Amino acid sequence: MAGEIPDLVATVRTGTGKGAARQARRNGDVPGIVYGGGSDPLAINLPFNYLLTKLRQGRFMSTLFNLKVEGQDDVRVICRGVQRDVVKDLPTHIDLMRLKRTSRVKLFIHVDFDNQETCPGIKKGGVLTIVRNEVELDVLAGDIPDHITVDLANAQMGDVIHISDVTLPEGAKPVIDRDFVIANISAPRAVLADDGDDADDTAAASEEAPAADA
Numbered sequence: 025m026a027g028e029i030p031d032l033v034a035t036v037r038t039g040t041g042k043g044a045a046r047q048a049r050r051n052g053d054v055p056g057i058v059y060g061g062g063s064d065p066l067a068i069n070l071p072f073n074y075l076l077t078k079l080r081q082g083r084f085m086s087t088l089f090n091l092k093v094e095g096q097d098d099v100r101v102i103c104r105g106v107q108r109d110v111v112k113d114l115p116t117h118i119d120l121m122r123l124k125r126t127s128r129v130k131l132f133i134h135v136d137f138d139n140q141e142t143c144p145g146i147k148k149g150g151v152l153t154i155v156r157n158e159v160e161l162d163v164l165a166g167d168i169p170d171h172i173t174v175d176l177a178n179a180q181m182g183d184v185i186h187i188s189d190v191t192l193p194e195g196a197k198p199v200i201d202r203d204f205v206i207a208n209i210s211a212p213r214a215v216l217a218d219d220g221d222d223a224d225d226t227a228a229a230s231e232e233a234p235a236a237d238a
Contacts, residue, residue, distance in 0.1 A: 029100065029168075032078070032089035032120075036096070037067040045117065054115050058091065058101060061122025068093060068120075075115055079106070086160065088131055088168060091120065100165060102129055125166025130199050132158045134171040135206060143176040145209035150181035154207045159187065160199040169193040174206060184208045 037048060037055055044067070045055040053069035078084055084103055091101045105119035123129060135157050146152055163169065174190055186203045198204075 029088055029090045031092050033092045034068040034070045037069045040067050054118055056118035058120045061124055083132055086131055123165040127165040128162055129165050130160055130162050133161050133169055134158045136171045136173045138173055138175050139177040143179050145179050145181040148181055149212050150209040151212055152209055155205045161196045162199055163196045167195055179209055181209050181211055
């Protein structure tokens, strides 16, 4: 997640229960509820097309949003459930949870790669291959990093960079237990091809060499 926390714009829903929810859908909205954070639940509506666009952007359930509702203070929320029509698979209801600063949340955080211009492995012709340009971290809601940084200042050709090689912000930890790969610096294809040709030439020369006299 790079940049500012994205907004999620909603309106207060008048009335509660199935009748009010059905009316919201007839009006082109998706009804929802905001709960938690030490405050009373708040019934809201989100425009159907607006919400559908957000959902189709991906990772909706693991994105922190700044909920904006007219007449209410902005609050950080994360989605805890999207109900869908069983036939059309379209959203019919959404559950959002308010987050306290001490709440822990799993989010995808953007990865920056610093010092590419001075990286020894790249200067020698190596190619930086980025396996993950963002990683899922378990972080505190009050200390969500804008990004994590991979420093390539001392990276050599052939190096593989794992999550354990990255200094994470205080309080943040990877969601995945294994030491997964973030990037590597590989030799250019031409070099690999030349190495393969050299090996073939050596093998061919061995086959063509006359056998020694017994």
